[in-house]
Amino acid sequence: MDACGNPDEDLEKKILVAHQNNDGLKLAELYAEAAYNSPNKNKACFFMVNAYTLALEYKHPKTQSFFQFLKKHDREN
Amino acid sequence: MEKTATLDKVCLPIGKANGLPNEHYTCSSVFQEEKDILLFAKWSGLAVSAEIPNIGDVVPIHFQGIPLFIVRTKENKVKVFQNTCRHRGMILIDTAKSIEGAIRCPYHSWCYSTDGNLISTPHVGGPGRNLHEEIDRSKLGLTEVRSHVWMGVIWINLSGNAPKFEDSMKELMDRWADFDRPLFHGGKESSFTIEIAANWKLAVENYCESYHLPWVHPSLNSYSKLEDHYHIEYKNKFSGQGTKVYQQLKDKDGNVFPDFSNLEAKWDTAAEYIAVYPNVLLGVHRDHAFAIILIPDSPEKTNEHIHLFYSQEDTPEHLRLKNSEQWRLVFDEDVPVVEGMQKGRHAVNFDGGRFSPVMDNPTHCFHYWVANEVQNGRMRKS
Numbered sequence A: 001m002d003a004c005g006n007p008d009e010d011l012e013k014k015i016l017v018a019h020q021n022n023d024g025l026k027l028a029e030l031y032a033e034a035a036y037n038s039p040n041k042n043k044a045c046f047f048m049v050n051a052y053t054l055a056l057e058y059k060h061p062k063t064q065s066f067f068q069f070l071k072k073h074d075r076e077n
Numbered sequence B: 001m002e003k004t005a006t007l008d009k010v011c012l013p014i015g016k017a018n019g020l021p022n023e024h025y026t027c028s029s030v031f032q033e034e035k036d037i038l039l040f041a042k043w044s045g046l047a048v049s050a051e052i053p054n055i056g057d058v059v060p061i062h063f064q065g066i067p068l069f070i071v072r073t074k075e076n077k078v079k080v081f082q083n084t085c086r087h088r089g090m091i092l093i094d095t096a097k098s099i100e101g102a103i104r105c106p107y108h109s110w111c112y113s114t115d116g117n118l119i120s121t122p123h124v125g126g127p128g129r130n131l132h133e134e135i136d137r138s139k140l141g142l143t144e145v146r147s148h149v150w151m152g153v154i155w156i157n158l159s160g161n162a163p164k165f166e167d168s169m170k171e172l173m174d175r176w177a178d179f180d181r182p183l184f185h186g187g188k189e190s191s192f193t194i195e196i197a198a199n200w201k202l203a204v205e206n207y208c209e210s211y212h213l214p215w216v217h218p219s220l221n222s223y224s225k226l227e228d229h230y231h232i233e234y235k236n237k238f239s240g241q242g243t244k245v246y247q248q249l250k251d252k253d254g255n256v257f258p259d260f261s262n263l264e265a266k267w268d269t270a271a272e273y274i275a276v277y278p279n280v281l282l283g284v285h286r287d288h289a290f291a292i293i294l295i296p297d298s299p300e301k302t303n304e305h306i307h308l309f310y311s312q313e314d315t316p317e318h319l320r321l322k323n324s325e326q327w328r329l330v331f332d333e334d335v336p337v338v339e340g341m342q343k344g345r346h347a348v349n350f351d352g353g354r355f356s357p358v359m360d361n362p363t364h365c366f367h368y369w370v371a372n373e374v375q376n377g378r379m380r381k382s
């Protein structure tokens, strides 16, 4: 994670690969990882929105906890 | 629109009546008019529920140009929605698939549950914010189309204001109460599509009557003789024909399909073929049933989607294949006459033709319904 709260290059690469492979479940996990790692609340929520969206689509077992993360920050209800 | 012909003659008693004028088969503005009056305002056949056998299955379907999709919800209910995202109107489902979780719009990823609720609006209030006070998700669910499953067919009422399905179809549901039970679709080989270069109504008209059997279906007529047929007519609802000498399909060892259980005795030898207005042609026998869903494409093009159903999930495959083959042959034999009638309707001043007062009653019943509905529709408009 860099100082602005963006994911490091390695994670970013993994995210791009997962996008290319259409691997929604993996992508949800990688976005969640980016969210948890980010020190910047807005950036973290941005990533978590993506994680939560994909989790909804692919029925990821962590969907509820992603939702709670957003809810805690008033980004979902 | 050019001046439309009066339909009074169609509604005369059968011996005096003419059929519908040419423009009801060839003219695109009458086609549009009939689309609203005869298809959208009624319960029309759209598809069969066997196309979405499992929870989460979705299939996109166009009906009269309207993008729809059918879905089997998490509660195992069949539903029909407009296939259009409530955000910027993107098409949601572009191909048949199975939805594991939510339906995610491919554009900005708004997410809908399989029963049509808008459940998430990613970044709608700005990056990382799924909420905005102006976006009330409870009011932005997918637009549902009224639907009902009966005889394996998904029926829809697009206008939303037809009487309840059970009320609209009461007489036929009563008549065929014996068949109101699970019907098992025979699978891939038990469905096929025939494209016809004809107006959809000609397929209905041809299906209604047995008059053509000796000439068009000589093979059928060997066991399904004209004199063994009877008319079925219910004004403004359905019409068709029945036969008193249905013989089961047999393989070389004499095996037949298992019967539907507890049928009335009359079904030992009877079979009935009914056109349910507007666009569904149904057939029932002691051991199988079929549905033909007519999907009008343009005034002079129609797709006939044919599906065969059985009394049990597992029936002998070789018999199913043979039965599909046999029906395909019969329906193929009808194509040249249906397409020929279409061509005939380009003759200038053709008067719609006449009806045999004895043989064409179910066909006239259908014409009467069309004429009556269209006239009422025009009256409401003017």
Ligand code: FES
Pocket: B085, B086, B087, B088, B089, B090, B105, B106, B107, B108, B109, B110
């Ligand atoms: S059009 Fe569907 S989310 Fe924007």
Ligand SMILES: [Fe+2]
Pocket: B206, B207, B212, B216, B217, B330, B334
């Ligand atoms: Fe026929």
